Amino acid sequence: MTPTATEASLEERIAFVEATLASVLGEARAERHRTAQHVGEAAAASLGMSASQLVYGELDVRSVARVLEAANVEVGDRFLDIGSGDGVPTLAAAQLFARELEICRGIEVVPALAARATEHAERLRAWLRANPSVAAAPIALSEGDIYADDDAIRALLRETSLALCFATTWSHAPRRVLPELSVALRAMEVGARVVIVDARLVEAGWRWEGDLRITPPDTAPHSTARLYTRVAD
Ligand SMILES: C[S@@+](CC[C@H](N)C(=O)[O-])C[C@H]1O[C@@H](n2cnc3c(N)ncnc32)[C@H](O)[C@@H]1O
Numbered sequence: 001m002t003p004t005a006t007e008a009s010l011e012e013r014i015a016f017v018e019a020t021l022a023s024v025l026g027e028a029r030a031e032r033h034r035t036a037q038h039v040g041e042a043a044a045a046s047l048g049m050s051a052s053q054l055v056y057g058e059l060d061v062r063s064v065a066r067v068l069e070a071a072n073v074e075v076g077d078r079f080l081d082i083g084s085g086d087g088v089p090t091l092a093a094a095q096l097f098a099r100e101l102e103i104c105r106g107i108e109v110v111p112a113l114a115a116r117a118t119e120h121a122e123r124l125r126a127w128l129r130a131n132p133s134v135a136a137a138p139i140a141l142s143e144g145d146i147y148a149d150d151d152a153i154r155a156l157l158r159e160t161s162l163a164l165c166f167a168t169t170w171s172h173a174p175r176r177v178l179p180e181l182s183v184a185l186r187a188m189e190v191g192a193r194v195v196i197v198d199a200r201l202v203e204a205g206w207r208w209e210g211d212l213r214i215t216p217p218d219t220a221p222h223s224t225a226r227l228y229t230r231v232a233d
Contacts, residue, residue, distance in 0.1 A: 036085060
């Protein structure tokens, strides 16, 4: 049994994926994180966004594992990380739930971050070719604005059954509600699930299922992952 097989315990899979990503991504986490943060925030002016909209943070492997387990990942689920940054949650999900996830996608508005994530996915694919007993779901990382009013984004959302968004910096509204994102994500099919970390959807078209406390390294003392299901309008 390989450590990413579903039969391995979640703890075993977390430890294995942490070790794999540390070796595949190369640089020490803190250094890579600082670079990604700088790359993201430096892009604000050219994208017409404020630096505060692009403040960088990452979910670690353990948080991704706990959140996806709480969302009851099922065989055939199609995963999307909205605002995928350096690609860590997408790469982690592909290995943690290799048997269940049909595809793991990420979309990122900052072109240089999307390019870094693509490069990280390429490194993981090379590692997987050298370690053929280790399973991973297919990975696809792309550049794009989740709020863009275009067919490609709508198709991506329609094809996603389980989305994750670490939205620490996406809302400064009271109670951190995300009205614009709530509307954009309504392109998802009824029954699809969305996990929003540290923000809330507006509940028209969404049913709140519950909260999970997680402890990613970037948010002290903890973050709150909220699970929603798309319901008929
Ligand atoms: C808090 S970081 C999370 C990064 C990644 N999900 C992780 O957990 O490692 C939020 C990311 O969302 C991206 N982002 C912000 N607005 C976006 C938008 N409208 N469409 C796509 N990505 C966006 C930012 O550039 C940043 O990389």
